[in-house]
Amino acid sequence: MRPTRLPFFTLLCSVAPLALWADTIEAPGRVSAVVLYPWGASVTRQVDLTAPEGVHELIVPDLPQGTDPSQLRVAGAGVRIGSVTLVDGRQPVTGDMTPPAVQAARDEVERLEIALAAREAEVEAIRLKAGAAQEQIAFLRGLKPDSTDAEDLRALSQMVGAEVLSASRAALAAEQEAIAADRALKSDREALDKARQALAALIDEGADKLTLAATVEGSGVLEITTFTPNASWQPVYDLRLDRAAGSLALERGVVVSQASGEDWSGVELTLSTARPAEQSAPSQLWPWLRRIGPPQEPRPMASARAKLESEYAADAAMGAAPAPVLMEAATPEMMGATVTYRYGAPVDIRDGVEALRLKLDDVVLRPEVVAEAVPARDSSAFLVARAPNDSGQVLLPGAATLFADGAMVGQAYLPLTAAGDELRLGFGPIDGIRLERLVPEKTEGDRGVITKSNELREVAILKVENLTGEDWPLRVIDQVPYSEQEDLVIRHSSTPPASQSDLDGQRGILAWEFDLSAGETQEIRLETTLSWPAGQVLQ
Numbered sequence: 261m262r263p264t265r266l267p268f269f270t271l272l273c274s275v276a277p278l279a280l281w282a283d284t285i286e287a288p289g290r291v292s293a294v295v296l297y298p299w300g301a302s303v304t305r306q307v308d309l310t311a312p313e314g315v316h317e318l319i320v321p322d323l324p325q326g327t328d329p330s331q332l333r334v335a336g337a338g339v340r341i342g343s344v345t346l347v348d349g350r351q352p353v354t355g356d357m358t359p360p361a362v363q364a365a366r367d368e369v370e371r372l373e374i375a376l377a378a379r380e381a382e383v384e385a386i387r388l389k390a391g392a393a394q395e396q397i398a399f400l401r402g403l404k405p406d407s408t409d410a411e412d413l414r415a416l417s418q419m420v421g422a423e424v425l426s427a428s429r430a431a432l433a434a435e436q437e438a439i440a441a442d443r444a445l446k447s448d449r450e451a452l453d454k455a456r457q458a459l460a461a462l463i464d465e466g467a468d469k470l471t472l473a474a475t476v477e478g479s480g481v482l483e484i485t486t487f488t489p490n491a492s493w494q495p496v497y498d499l500r501l502d503r504a505a506g507s508l509a510l511e512r513g514v515v516v517s518q519a520s521g522e523d524w525s526g527v528e529l530t531l532s533t534a535r536p537a538e539q540s541a542p543s544q545l546w547p548w549l550r551r552i553g554p555p556q557e558p559r560p561m562a563s564a565r566a567k568l569e570s571e572y573a574a575d576a577a578m579g580a581a582p583a584p585v586l587m588e589a590a591t592p593e594m595m596g597a598t599v600t601y602r603y604g605a606p607v608d609i610r611d612g613v614e615a616l617r618l619k620l621d622d623v624v625l626r627p628e629v630v631a632e633a634v635p636a637r638d639s640s641a642f643l644v645a646r647a648p649n650d651s652g653q654v655l656l657p658g659a660a661t662l663f664a665d666g667a668m669v670g671q672a673y674l675p676l677t678a679a680g681d682e683l684r685l686g687f688g689p690i691d692g693i694r695l696e697r698l699v700p701e702k703t704e705g706d707r708g709v710i711t712k713s714n715e716l717r718e719v720a721i722l723k724v725e726n727l728t729g730e731d732w733p734l735r736v737i738d739q740v741p742y743s744e745q746e747d748l749v750i751r752h753s754s755t756p757p758a759s760q761s762d763l764d765g766q767r768g769i770l771a772w773e774f775d776l777s778a779g780e781t782q783e784i785r786l787e788t789t790l791s792w793p794a795g796q797v798l799q
Contacts, residue, residue, distance in 0.1 A: 285318050285319065286321075287309055289472075290306055293528040294491075294529055296532065297492075297536060298492060298533065299492050300489045301491035301520070303486050306481055309480060310479050318473070320472040320473075323470040323471065324488070324520055325348075326520075327486050329346050333485040334472075335483050336480055336481065336483065337480045339477070339478045342474065345474070348470050361462055368459075369456055376448045383438050383442050386437050389430065389434035390438065394427075401420070401424065472484065487536075490518060493514050493515065495514050495656045495674075496513045496617065497660035498513075499511075499672075501645055503664075508625045510623040510625065516616050517609070517615045519612040523610045527609075528606060529602075531602075625651070627647035629643065629645050629733070630733045631643060631644070631734050631776075633737065639695055641695060641732075641734070642687075643686065646683070647682070647683050649678065649680060655676065660673065670687070672685060692729075694724075697738075698723065714794050719785065720785075721784070721786075725780075726776045731778055732775070733774075733775055733776075737769065738769075740752045742767045742768040747796070749790070753786075759771055759774075
């Protein structure tokens with residue numbers, strides 16, 4: 261790949277000719293600080309430069325593959341910086357700049373490999389004794405007598421038998437000794453495996469690296485800042501509701517991970533809610549032309565694709581942009597002021613293999629706790645806590661584990677909650693508060709429904725029974741239909757009357773709020789009537 265030139269400022273008017281340059285200076289960079297975003301990270305590495313007077317070429321190796329030249333920034337205190345080159349492919353020849361920890365790990369691996377090889381050679385030497393004994397046995401068994409005399413044959417057979425027995429015993433003893441010696445190498449092999457793992461944890465020797473070359477003058481500290489998209493952080497919460505204390509504690513933490521191509525060891529970590537990889541300007545609206553005309557004649561239904569193509573063609577013919585489409589490019593959960601968190605201690609995050617959880621501070625809110633009941637959908641009420649975010653901080657969206665009075669009751673996703681906004685969370689069912697929604701039996705028509713040509717009437721009974729041993733504040737929620745047509749008239753009434761209509765701005769949603777003592781039952785009668793002109797049908 262061709263080197264990429266990044267001229268930061270020109271030194272041509274103040275530097276000596278190339279022939280007067282000093283030798284090339286090689287200096288490793290160390291990742292010292294990381295600013296981590298919800299998606300991506302700014303990585304700063306420091307290079308300590310001590311150079312004689314004059315202009316030099318600085319070589320900084322081992323930048324991760326995938327470093328974006330357009331995001332590369334080089335600054336220095338006490339150092340003047342000229343052109344900067346990011347080299348990929350034909351790397352410049354450099355000396356050995358292996359970090360001491362890596363070199364020590366390599367030396368340990370080499371030492372253990374040599375020691376293990378020597379001991380394995382000793383085991384092979386023992387096995388050679390067994391092999392020699394087997395060869396001796398084969399030779400003895402191949403002897404052929406020169407005489408046919410009985411005494412000579414007896415003497416030869418006795419000698420061969422004795423020698424074969426002796427050689428067999430020697431072979432067996434040597435093999436057993438070799439097996440024992442090989443087993444004794446188990447600890448040596450385990451030590452070598454651990455040493456190799458320790459070396460692999462320090463460096464990925466198979467990864468391709470880039471090299472930075474820069475013209476510099478002076479001595480000092482250089483800071484090289486790059487951006488990687490392969491890093492992220494997300495908040496996580498433990499939400500602990502304590503009804504006796506009247507508190508909702510938010511124990512905040514973060515999970516960070518990175519696959520930047522290098523390990524981050526002992527870095528200063530800053531967490532930022534900024535999103536440099538996302539939309540940075542508001543969306544744009546285009547003129548929207550609408551027309552009226554006579555109704556079109558009925559025609560066979562075209563395919564969805566043909567209809568879509570015809571609509572786009574009509575828009576193009578009118579010279580107008582397509583109708584606006586609502587796109588969730590930036591969800592409300594990700595909108596808010598930028599907040600940064602600086603972690604107090606250096607952290608280690610290895611490349612591509614770790615999801616590190618770090619603890620942040622805690623926030624304590626004062627919630628309103630109610631038993632919320634939806635008889636139309638649920639058979640039990642649920643414990644719900646509402647609390648204003650009076651912490652003065654934005655609560656970022658993230659996964660939350662829910663605890664109620666010390667017991668884990670479930671998991672949820674905490675939405676983004678701005679300072680001063682209300683946080684609402686459910687903390688599991690209350691099995692002792694039983695719910696029922698009944699439609700009373702009627703003789704006219706179907707169960708609970710009287711149907712006329714232009715009227716439909718329904719009566720529902722909402723029943724809440726408190727079988728727990730304590731009193732509960734209740735919020736019962738139900739719904740009635742709503743209409744946007746004058747001819748469709750909808751009336752409803754309830755006993756007792758609803759405490760709220762159009763709850764939280766939702767049309768037709770009703771809520772009743774009351775206290776329910778232990779052992780008591782509360783019934784709500786809800787009557788709904790829909791009427792419309794004859795000749796129309798209810799949809």
